[in-house]
Amino acid sequence: MYEKVFESTKLVTPDGSYDAWRHLFYLPAWDAFMAVGNSEYARVFRDGTKARFGVRSGGYEPLGRVRGVPAWWKPWTKRLHPAFEINGLPDDNQVLNPAWEVEYGVGPSATRQAFVDEAARLYLHQATMNRIDVYDLGVGQVLYQITHNAGAWFTSVAWADAGQVACLVKSTGAVRIIDYLRGRVVVEAGRVDPFAVGAYDCRHHNFVTLGADRKVRVYCRETLPANLSAPQFEQAQVRALKANAVRARLTGQDGEPCAGWWVHWELLGVGQGAALGYLDRNVSKTDEDGWAGNLYYGPDDGATGQSRLRVRVVY
Amino acid sequence: MSLWHIRTVSPCMEYIELGRACYTTTPPLWGPDGLIYNGHLITCPRHYKQTTNDVANFFYEPGNDRLIAHLLLNTTYWPGWDARRYEFDAETGKWLNRDSVLNRSSDSWIGIWGAAWTRDATMGSFNKIYACRNSETAIREISWRSAEPVEGGWWVDPYTWNPKSIYSFAVVNRVDGLLAAASSWTLDCWRNIGTTPERFAQLRLPNVLNYLAYESRRNCWGITRDGIIVKADYQIPRWEMTSQVQNPAADARGYYITYDTKRKQAVVFRWLPDAADGACRSQLEFYYPVVKATLLTQPVPVTSLKAGERVMLVSHLVGDAGEGVTPYTVEGELLPPAEGYLATPVSGTEFNGRACFIYQAPWQTCTETLKVSANIEEP
Numbered sequence: 001m002y003e004k005v006f007e008s009t010k011l012v013t014p015d016g017s018y019d020a021w022r023h024l025f026y027l028p029a030w031d032a033f034m035a036v037g038n039s040e041y042a043r044v045f046r047d048g049t050k051a052r053f054g055v056r057s058g059g060y061e062p063l064g065r066v067r068g069v070p071a072w073w074k075p076w077t078k079r080l081h082p083a084f085e086i087n088g089l090p091d092d093n094q095v096l097n098p099a100w101e102v103e104y105g106v107g108p109s110a111t112r113q114a115f116v117d118e119a120a121r122l123y124l125h126q127a128t129m130n131r132i133d134v135y136d137l138g139v140g141q142v143l144y145q146i147t148h149n150a151g152a153w154f155t156s157v158a159w160a161d162a163g164q165v166a167c168l169v170k171s172t173g174a175v176r177i178i179d180y181l182r183g184r185v186v187v188e189a190g191r192v193d194p195f196a197v198g199a200y201d202c203r204h205h206n207f208v209t210l211g212a213d214r215k216v217r218v219y220c221r222e223t224l225p226a227n228l229s230a231p232q233f234e235q236a237q238v239r240a241l242k243a244n245a246v247r248a249r250l251t252g253q254d255g256e257p258c259a260g261w262w263v264h265w266e267l268l269g270v271g272q273g274a275a276l277g278y279l280d281r282n283v284s285k286t287d288e289d290g291w292a293g294n295l296y297y298g299p300d301d302g303a304t305g306q307s308r309l310r311v312r313v314v315y
Numbered sequence: 316m317s318l319w320h321i322r323t324v325s326p327c328m329e330y331i332e333l334g335r336a337c338y339t340t341t342p343p344l345w346g347p348d349g350l351i352y353n354g355h356l357i358t359c360p361r362h363y364k365q366t367t368n369d370v371a372n373f374f375y376e377p378g379n380d381r382l383i384a385h386l387l388l389n390t391t392y393w394p395g396w397d398a399r400r401y402e403f404d405a406e407t408g409k410w411l412n413r414d415s416v417l418n419r420s421s422d423s424w425i426g427i428w429g430a431a432w433t434r435d436a437t438m439g440s441f442n443k444i445y446a447c448r449n450s451e452t453a454i455r456e457i458s459w460r461s462a463e464p465v466e467g468g469w470w471v472d473p474y475t476w477n478p479k480s481i482y483s484f485a486v487v488n489r490v491d492g493l494l495a496a497a498s499s500w501t502l503d504c505w506r507n508i509g510t511t512p513e514r515f516a517q518l519r520l521p522n523v524l525n526y527l528a529y530e531s532r533r534n535c536w537g538i539t540r541d542g543i544i545v546k547a548d549y550q551i552p553r554w555e556m557t558s559q560v561q562n563p564a565a566d567a568r569g570y571y572i573t574y575d576t577k578r579k580q581a582v583v584f585r586w587l588p589d590a591a592d593g594a595c596r597s598q599l600e601f602y603y604p605v606v607k608a609t610l611l612t613q614p615v616p617v618t619s620l621k622a623g624e625r626v627m628l629v630s631h632l633v634g635d636a637g638e639g640v641t642p643y644t645v646e647g648e649l650l651p652p653a654e655g656y657l658a659t660p661v662s663g664t665e666f667n668g669r670a671c672f673i674y675q676a677p678w679q680t681c682t683e684t685l686k687v688s689a690n691i692e693e694p
Contacts (some may be wrong), residue, residue: 005616031629031669032637041521043637046629047613051637053557054521054543057500086554089519092501204617204629222619262623262678283623283678314622314680 001191001253002175002207003224004217010048011214014040021210022110023062024197025070026158027088033199033208034070034088036062041088046208048216053087060090063108064158064165066117068202071096073107073114080116080123097123100140115157115165117180124165124180129153134180148176148186158200166200168192168207175207190256192219223252225261231309233296240298243280247293248311250286257290265294266310276307318544318581318602318634320561324408325598327584328384328401330363331417333391337362352395361593364391371398371429372436373526373571373584374444376459380405382573382582382599385462387430398430399423400460405575405582408599429462436462437528437573439487443469447482447496454485454496476505476512484527486535486549495535495549497524502537504552516552520545528581530574536581536604538572543636544581546604558606559636560585580604608632608640608691614647614672623678625658630687631668639668645689647672654681 014021014037023036024044033044034053041053063080065071070083072090078101081090096118106125108114115124116137123135132146152174154167163181168174173195177188192198195209195217207219227250234245250258262283267275280295287293296309337359342351351357356366365388372385382403390397400423402412410416415423436446436457443465446457456468464470469489473480473496480503482496494505494512502518522539529535530546534555537545542563546556560570560583571584581604587596614628628647632640641664649657654677662670672685 003619005618005620008613029667030637030639031665031667032631045612045631045633045637046615046617049610049612049631049633049637051633051635052541053637054539055523055541057519084519084554087521087557089521092519093516201617204627206617218615218617220617220619260619260624261621264678314678315620 001224001226002219003222004193005206005220006046006216006218008046008048008216010050010216012042012044012048012050012210012216013214014042015052016040021197024156024199024208024210025062025064025088026068026199026201026203026208027070027083027085028068028203029085030088031203035197035210044210044216046216046218054089061108061110063113064115064156066119066159068159071116073102075104075107078102078107082118097137099138100136102140106135111155112153113155113157113167115159115180120163120181122180124157126153126157132178132180134184144184146178146180146184146186148178150174150176156198156200159202160200160205161202166207168195168198168200168209170195170198173209190221190223190252191254193217222260223256223258225250225258225313225315226253227251227255228263228311228313231294231311238296238298240277240302241300243295243297245293246296246309247291250290250292250313257286257288259286259288259290261286261292261313261315263292264312264314266312267296268308268310270306270308273305276303276305279309318558318560319605319607321580321601321603322408323561323598323600324403326595327403327408327597327599328410328595329413329417330365330388330593330595331419333357333362333364350393351391352393353389353391356389356391356593360591361589363589363593363595365389365397366589366593367568367586367595367597368396369430370569370571370584370586371431371434372446372462373573374437374459374528375405375573375575375582376444377438377442377576378459380577381411382408382575382584383459384571384584385425385430385433385436396427398425398427400425400462403599405578408582408601425461426463429457433457433462433464435484435526437484437486437526438576439529440489440532445469445485445487447485452481454482454487454494471508471512473505473512476514478514480514484524484537486527486529488529488532488549491532491550493532493549495527495547495552497527497537499523502527502547502549502552504549518547518549518552518554521557525569526571526573528573530576536572536574538570538583540569542567542570544572544583556606556638557636558634558638561600561602561635574604606634606638606640608643608668608689609635611645611687611689614685614687620676622676622680624676626674626676628672628674628685630670630672632664632670632689633668639666640664641666641668643689643691645670645687648686648688649674650684650686653683654679655683657685
């Protein structure tokens with residue numbers, strides 16, 4: 001589970017009482033989000049401030065695009081058009097797929113998103129709930145497939161970084177970061193709360209969602225700690241006058257590692273007795289795999305007895 | 316307000332009063348008081364002999380330094396309609412030909428052909444007025460007085476171009492041979508209009524266009540039917556700005572924009588429904604062509620909230636339509652009791668209005684309150 005850093009008190013509600021949000025896109029030029037309803041465009045800020053932006057024109061379906069600015073698919077012509085960077089609206093002057101028509105079965109929709117990388121000449125289409133087919137944007141042939149086993153359609157496929165897309169499932173909140181260009185594998189998996197529409201903020205590397213309760217939630221791309229393991233000595237036999245490596249692992253709700261968190265170490269006595277020995281550090285940071293390490297030095301006066309090690313994380 | 320509001324003149328015009336007690340029931344077309352058209356206009360509580368039927372044209376006329384509106388009116392007097400030219404002072408919005416219009420002088424009468432067959436006129440090259448037509452596909456130079464085509468005046472017919480096009484709104488730049496024109500959602504940009512016209516680009520609008528106005532050889536302004544104001548560079552072309560009118564009203568019957576090239580300000584004619592007694596409520600709104608900051612969004616953390624680490628918080632200084640405002644300085648202050656500290660207490664806004672603050676969190680769990688503020692000065 002990714003760490004939720006903000007939840008708005010403001011509600012982002014469409015103007016029309018029967019309208020509903022269908023898409024959410026991060027626009028780098030705005031540093032805000034474009035919410036697309038059935039009949040409305042709105043600019044949404046992270047704190048839930050909404051400014052109505054316009055009326056949705058028929059005939060265009062948005063999809064994710066390289067470098068964060070979305071693209072629009074025009075079903076009538078089967079062409080993909082980039083969005084204007086300044087307002088996110090379709091730019092009919094440019095066609096990203098002049099030689100290949102994106103047919104209805106391959107085009108994006110609110111329930112089954114797609115992604116276009118015109119720089120690498122690739123088009124990502126969800127062939128099944130567990131697989132993405134990567135098309136050659138020039139000729140429309142499947143170049144390769146990427147299996148992700150999410151078991152659901154991604155309702156958001158947004159550019160995350162060079163060669164990577166962030167894919168989100170609204171019903172479960174499942175997240176997959178997929179390297180579609182080089183490794184062609186899932187490089188990161190995680191989860192946010194289930195939502196109505198979601199986006200990836202490629203500037204700050206956050207997930208931003210609009211929930212069914214119409215609140216904005218911001219998740220940073222770091223796992224929220226849920227469990228800190230008991231300290232484990234690398235060698236079961238602790239020796240005096242020698243540095244004994246000891247470590248503890250910080251993990252999230254689903255067992256995923258939590259990197260970059262400060263772990264606080266304390267050496268305590270047992271009962272009335274004083275603590276025996278010394279710790280090398282009072283705090284240490286977890287590594288990429290969630291492990292925080294320390295060194296324990298046994299007593300140097302030959303004393304024997306028991307001590308306790310306490311570890312904790314503050315957040 | 317989104318664009319920087321200067322003043323509103325409300326109402327900017329009036330209708331001719333009945334001059335006697337209004338009718339308790341709608342008078343017939345032909346009755347004791349003679350021929351009365353549109354009897355509902357003078358049925359209590361309504362007591363005016365006119366109402367606005369359509370705003371045909373609204374533009375800045377540089378030769379006389381006036382704002383001109385050509386209106387079609389429904390009337391109780393013969394023949395049941397009227398077509399008048401309303402002239403407003405470009406500086407103050409004062410209605411200059413009030414007496415002429417209210418006295419139904421021939422001086423302000425423009426005739427049905429100009430008002431009904433010409434639409435959405437705006438100033439263009441050489442300070443002339445150009446308009447699309449309801450009766451033909453050509454775009455013509457028209458008279459600011461009568462809205463009728465100038466004899467021997469300049470014209471083009473986009474229906475003869477490739478692709479064949481029919482427009483409702485057009486901005487004419489004869490100097491550079493450019494034309495920016497729209498019929499609903501898309502602003503088409505043409506070049507070489509004097510020789511071999513070529514549609515070289517299109518700009519998608521956020522809603523159906525309601526009016527288009529010329530600013531210069533490079534820029535034009537548009538307003539949508541719901542009051543969104545856009546500025547475009549039709550030479551590149553690209554969108555320059557998206558904003559909106561002050562307090563867009565759901566019941567507004569139309570927005571019409573023009574650009575005062577002398578004072579460099581945008582003027583909007585907001586056509587509002589009549590008051591309950593039939594009085595005119597339409598108004599003129601004057602704006603500087605810059606966005607006024609009206610909102611500072613709540614600072615939101617965008618990095619992990621780890622104890623002992625630095626946390627980045629982002630806030631936006633924006634106008635009512637969410638437009639970023641720059642350059643401004645946003646100040647941040649941790650309210651006591653503060654346990655961490657603010658590493659950047661001051662931040663300048665970016666083009667999108669983003670201001671960024673860095674907070675150093677303490678080692679222990681805490682709750683902090685960050686107050687952000689910006690000082691907006693009137694020009």
